Amino acid sequence: MLKSIKVKEPFKFCTRLHLSELTGLRATTLGQLLAFIKEVPGSCIYHHTHRFLQQHQYLSPEPPNDFAYWVTDILGEDELGERLVSIDTIQYSTIRDLREKIASTIEDYLKNSSFAKLKFARSGEEFHFIKSVSFILPTTYIAYDLNEFVEVLKKITIDSIYFHIFEARLRLEKPTNDFAFWIENSLGDKGLADNISSFDPYTSTLEGLRNKIIQIVERRVAG
């Protein structure tokens, strides 16, 4: 029956496109990396922890962030790389909190590993800090019920999925992702909302994520 419920407040799909803004800041050592992580705009932290999701869609579930990749592959600090990779991004509701966790992970490691401070990236392999500039715009897709919702999910861009799952929660600091929020508050289906917000989206490709949400909603519609 749920599939036939039409709500007054439809889900309006937006999309998020982004530009990469260069800062000219570059780090060659772990110490420099740490200092910049503490002072660069939040848009930089966001860029370097989320870029892979959109740019390397075929690589999931790794590598999740640029810091871990650089520390491991360029500086050869595998242990620190593993600690950075293991940061459970979904547990952090703001960029500020995520930044603090990344910085404290590097700081703790440096305290106990004096050789790590001495390592330099060779010329051309420095870490370049980049900011993510987001452009949010509404699409023409609207859903009044779960059937319409799932049909739109099948055809919107992965940028739109990305926006409603990742950016809305972390960058716009909403309590949950947009899909779960609408399903709980407009459709009144807390069970389905919990299902959609309970898995870790950082361990799927964006296409994998799309399929997972479609499956969950279709199962609910079928009933």
Place this chain on the structure above:
Amino acid sequence: MVKIEEYVSLVGQAVIDDLRLLGERLKGKVVQHINSTPVGGGVAEILNRMVPLLRELEVDTKWDVIKGGEQFFEVTKKFHNALHGRLEEITKRDFEIFMETSQQNIEGVDTYGDIVFIHDPQPIALIKKKASNKWLWRCHIDVSDPNLRVWEFLMDFIVRYDSAVFSAPSFSRKLPIRQFLIPPSIDPLSDKNKELPQETIDSVLRKYGIKKDKPIVMQVSRFDRLKDPVGVIDAYLQVKKYIDCQLILAGGTAEDDPEGFKVLEEVKEKAKNDSDIHILLLPQNDIEVNALQRASDIIVQKSLKEGFGLTVAEALWKGKPVVASNVGGIPLQIKHKYSGLLCHSVEGASFAIKQLLGSPAYSKKLGENGKEHIKNNFLITRHLRDYMLLFFSLYHPEDIVRLC
């Protein structure tokens, strides 16, 4: 003329819908591109394809070209080389020649655009005409290690722009203006990249007397020292000791480049005793380049310097495993061991080629990943989107822009 709808089958309807959404919001703005030549060279090639598509997306796009004599372009060629980090003797007279021609262009070129989009150093001094309109400077050159005298000369102009655009993060440096990363792109529907029937590929191989009886390793590039064709032969010779293969070095003619002829002679001399090395001069024959890339088993780009290295994107788009130097924009296109192999030396290139020839399944996986990466990040549709977002950024200084 290719229509925007023709890209739907490659990137999906929703991507094209997004482009249309952006185009609608730019209605009323005139975007004026200015560069130094209407034909020849990468900038003209990309503008020839992008300008009609932007117009179809309802962005009122114009394209103007500055004038310059032989002396001016000799100086700008020197600037180009010096910005790439090559040793060039730049005299006071060179700067005077640059400014004399620039002054004539300042007087002769109408900069009527709401957004004036200047490409590369040749027209950079037009910024002196800046009024209340917005100005962008697009640098297509690898300026990671520039000749400082030339760079500082250009900086006097760069700082007056609203924003600058670079192709790779390593080209950026601290600037008092906003700077954006927008890599170039390939057009999947162009003659150089479109699908080809097997008969076309076979006929091109027959034309050049190349048999498919042993694996083909190929590099496509100008005969230029920065592309290191001699180093490619060295790498091939090391591979050949263990795996019987053949090498194609294909590039454009070098009629206007005396050094190019010299490099070509060196390459021919180095290859003269090996009938499995094919040196091909392909003057602007995109279909033939396409066919040869598709016929190859491995594509190499062993450049010492690269503005971006779009031949890598071309190869990956064709699903080919690629071995390329870790320079310029190449690491943006290849993530080592995921979508290709990066190298730093002749030995590294040779080892990577051997690895790929000996592991067809691994090669196939790298090629598949590479094609997906190019589809998501380096096609002309992404480039169109980035340029339109760049135009919006001129009116929105914030990091989260709502275009509602």
